Amino acid sequence: MRTKTAFIDYVRRRRLDLIRADAPAAAAGEALALLGLDDAALDRWAASESVLVSLPHASPNVFDPRTRVCWYAGSVQRRDPDPAHHVRVVLTHVNFSDLGWRPYAWWYLGEDGKVRCHRQFSRNKKRKHVIVAGRPPMDIVPEEASTTDLDASRAARWGADLAVSYMLLGAVVERAAGMVSGRTVTYLPLSLLVSFVREQAAGPASAAGEPLPAWCRLLTDQAQGRRAGPDGVLVECPARQATVFDNYSNLAMLPLLGDCHVLGGAKMAGYWPHVEHRLGALRQAAAEDMRDPRIAVVPETDLLRFAGPSPAVAAQLERHGVPYSQGLAVAEHGDFARRIDPFDRATLVAG
Template identity: 50%
Template sequence: MPTPLTVRQEFASWLRSKRDEIIADSGDEDFQESLEILGLDDRSLARFATAENVLVSLPHASPNVFFPRVGVSWYVRHLQQADDSAFHLRVVLTHVNFSDLGWRPYAWWYLDTEGALRRETLFTRNKKAKHVVVASQGPLQSVPNSAGNVDRKAARLAKSGINRAISYMLLMATVEESAGLSVSGSTLYVPLNLVVEFFRDRRLGPGSDSHQRWADALLESSPQARSLSPSGELAASEAPGTAFVLDNSSNIALLSLLSCTGIVGGAKMAGYWHEVGDRVTAADRAAAIAVALPSLVRLPDGIDYLRPVPPSPRLARELEAAGIGYSQGMALAEHGRFAERIDPFN
């Protein structure tokens, strides 16, 4: 019987065939550079397909990654330094809406070439539109004139995404690569909805019937499978075949079929981890096979991620006035490639 590793190899091959549905091929170097930034190039996909240790993180689609959330990718880099076989799979939650106040995807805060805080508004905060999903909107179209070198590159590549969520993934990935938070060739950014789509629509190869039954059972039993409506909002799915995303625990459980070894999370994830295990156990029973549940890789407690890379006094005052947190992009602008020089976990 094929192993979940074989399923991951099929998924990597399928992703390769979907690349021009993720990144618009404009016929210039931006297409290839965007693939490499996201880990969708041939070298990265080949390594992902056979990696012995795949660690998963689950960021929201946003141009902003504020502290302390920066600690997630920083911690995975720490683990990759200790184990060069470790691969980082960033499964990006593309179904979040613009009212997500933890990540604030309605605007992009960055530092201009003089180090001053700037805000680029990207979506209305009108209450009528607060449930609109990031992935339902078109890609970013412009590069802010005041942006510095890395942010200008990030915004330029973001224009290659097929929708707003992919644009945000490109912004995130460009900053993380430049800050040393990701390892080139060993990091892959994938929209969550594509993981669901693969198991929803794709029939696995010969001999994989049991794993397909497992995926079907999980899809059919998800208590909150949701589709993307014409208005750009999430609505209850009428059938598993129309699901854009599943409920949170089922989304994570589905990653078990990709032979992921660990899911990185904190206290909040630990609080509902038993639900993820319940989803896996139920699918095991329905398909009459045993699929290994990834381990919960807990973020270490008590780490002050801002201590080694604090905002400058001037910026701290600007952030307080704006009611906004310090982000990984701002830390990159003020401290350079900080994650390459500093390991807060040692």
């Protein structure tokens, strides 16, 4: 618990960095509450015996089949009288070439029934590798949008950068979908985990014998580092100057969140043995309360089977060349994840 508490205390210190400096106090408070970074949500996380972890990319879109991860987490939480806290560790370093999440544009459904696209950033050859966190926040009111999307766009404008804007947008949509509720979820940028590890690793010599700083130093000694260059594209750098590590080191930081189950699919299950190898190398310096995370493979399901697009929307998506998203599903079906549970017989099984 001491390790998790130390990290949550760090989040409390740094959380306002995620909000625009000119945000009114009320707007900043609402944004932090949406992200589950207010005191009530952080207190709940601190008291939670276990944690569910998901790893979305920073994007305004969550396309099927990735919709199932947060949907599954909400289902698991509803079945438990004292549910584990859900931490959505958002990968804010992704760039605009990401075709799995397409963060360069937002597809939403207008009240007129038209699928509309707001392009946030050009994907031309020279600029498509710019990272999302390096761009200014969203500041748009989408044309003829539904109530949920209007609320999402208004919340998104208070993010300190585009990645946080996307986190806020996703938080509004996932609440409207019925996937998350109350104070049971926190949206956390991966960059905060990295900056915490760097701070601990660079701590005073008096902390040399403390397990947490020693563990963080060992992690940074083994990690490969990257940070954004002047053009917004990630470049290699020493790990102790990095804003993001290599993938295995990023996942090896998850014990800082508490005793966690990491929700993923077959792809993550395939490379999880490499993560366990990295964790094994860190175990010699781990504090007594640090437990290796376990992967929990999310059962297969199909959003289209339970809350799919209308024929008119399906035809438009085919013309756009994009899949159906949870945002579009909310516009057509409302709180579908609260009313429909394709995981009602599933149990959380760690690999």
